Amino acid sequence: MISVCMATYNGEKYIAEQVKSILLQLGEEDELVVSDDNSIDDTIKILESFNDKRIKIFNHNREDIKVPFLLSSKAADNFYFAARNFENALVKAKGDYIFLSDQDDIWMPNKVEKILPYLKEDKLVISDAWIVNSNLERIDKLSKYRVYKKGFLVNIYIRGGAPQGCVCAFTKNIKNFILPIPKNALTHDFWIGLLSELKFSSVYIPEQLILYRRHLSTVSHAEKSFHPLLYIFRYRMLMLYECLKRYFSRK
Numbered sequence: 001m002i003s004v005c006m007a008t009y010n011g012e013k014y015i016a017e018q019v020k021s022i023l024l025q026l027g028e029e030d031e032l033v034v035s036d037d038n039s040i041d042d043t044i045k046i047l048e049s050f051n052d053k054r055i056k057i058f059n060h061n062r063e064d065i066k067v068p069f070l071l072s073s074k075a076a077d078n079f080y081f082a083a084r085n086f087e088n089a090l091v092k093a094k095g096d097y098i099f100l101s102d103q104d105d106i107w108m109p110n111k112v113e114k115i116l117p118y119l120k121e122d123k124l125v126i127s128d129a130w131i132v133n134s135n136l137e138r139i140d141k142l143s144k145y146r147v148y149k150k151g152f153l154v155n156i157y158i159r160g161g162a163p164q165g166c167v168c169a170f171t172k173n174i175k176n177f178i179l180p181i182p183k184n185a186l187t188h189d190f191w192i193g194l195l196s197e198l199k200f201s202s203v204y205i206p207e208q209l210i211l212y213r214r215h216l217s218t219v220s221h222a223e224k225s226f227h228p229l230l231y232i233f234r235y236r237m238l239m240l241y242e243c244l245k246r247y248f249s250r251k
Contacts, residue, residue, distance in 0.1 A: 002030040002112065003095030007085035008047075009037040009062075011103035014213065016046050018105055019055070025112040026054055032101075035060045035089035037081060043103075060088040071186050071238075073231065083188040086165065087181045090188075098175050100189075102166040104213045105129075106136070111209040115169045118203050122173045124196035126163040127205040129212040142167065142212055148204060152197040152243070156236055163202075165189035167210060174200055177250060182242045186235060194243050199250075 004022055008015065022032055034057045036044060047055055062081045071080060086100065097119045099112070111127070118125045129142040148163045149155060155162065165188055178195050185191040196202055 001095040002026060002097045002099065002116075003093035004030070004032045004099045004101050005086060005089035005093050006032060006034045006101040006103060007037065007060075007082055007089055008034055008039060008043050008103045009082075009085065010039045010041045011043045012039075012041040012046055014104035015043055018101065018103060018107070019047065019050060021107040021109075022101060023050070023052060023054065024109070025107065028054070030054060031056055031093070031095060033089045033093045034058065035085050035092070037062045037085045056092065058088060058092050060085050068183055071184065071235070076186055079187050083181060083185060083191075086188045087179070090175055090179060093175065096172045097169065098172065099169045100165045102213075104215070105166055106211040106213070108209045108211070114205060114207065114209060118205075119169060119171055122171045122200045124163070124174060124193065124200065124202040125169045125205065126202060127167045127209040128207060129164070129167050129210045130208045132211045132213050134213065134215040136211055136213070138211075139214070141208060143206070148193065148202065150197065150202060152194060155197060156194055156240055156243070162187065162190035162193040164212070165192070166212060168192065170196065177246075182246075184238045184242055190239065191242075194239060195246060198243055198247050 032055045034047060034055065036057060037060050044057060047057055065081055065084050067077050067080045097116065115125050126148050131139045131142055133139060142164060146164055168189065174196055177199055178192050181188055181191055
């Protein structure tokens with residue numbers, strides 16, 4: 001069973017296109033788990049209009065979330081809210097294979113077919129993507145900005161990055177290991193990437209399997225971090241501590 005986990009927030013403009021591209025690749029027993037962060041537009045109405053039992057909608061209230069003082073900044077708070085929203089979707093997911101999805105991208109028709117064979121083992125599967133604008137015009141490859149390298153230390157120290165969540169898939173065992181996402185984790189994808197390298201393994205597919213849409217209201221960024229160096233260093237130390245704590249407590 002496949003669970004596609006999507007976090008939504010005021011996504012009415014593009015969400016119908018994305019949902020269509022996903023449902024076409026799911027079986028009758030699969031699910032699209034949507035966690036919505038109290039959208040005030042027609043996001044929920046659009047989702048309900050599909051009238052598809054595979055779409056399961058859960059509410060998540062960002063007003064209940066308090067960003068830890070060490071992480072809070074004008075640039076970081078929305079990332080934190082999105083991570084908690086994705087966590088809510090992951091908690092509700094029942095599938096053996098987990099795919100992450102943004103609300104405004106489009107999946108290529110062969111995405112699931114290409115990724116599933118790699119999930120026969122407990123792996124984090126990462127693919128490339130086409131970066132596109134709001135009109136789906138191709139701009140560049142995601143791999144130009146986010147080249148995920150194997151190895152825990154490489155990712156936490158040298159690069160300090162992570163796979164973009166929307167190009168990730170993994171097994172239920174990995175999902176159970178990464179949950180709950182610690183309060184000190186600013187983003188869900190960095191946490192998932194690091195723990196997968198520490199406890200499991202990853203595989204990279206160089207094919208572009210989604211259209212990764214960039215527009216003015218996008219939360220995530222493909223480019224390098226815009227946080228000050230001191231913030232980045234402090235955050236990496238927090239993640240090192242949280243990863244080691246999880247690894248040895250669940251070993």
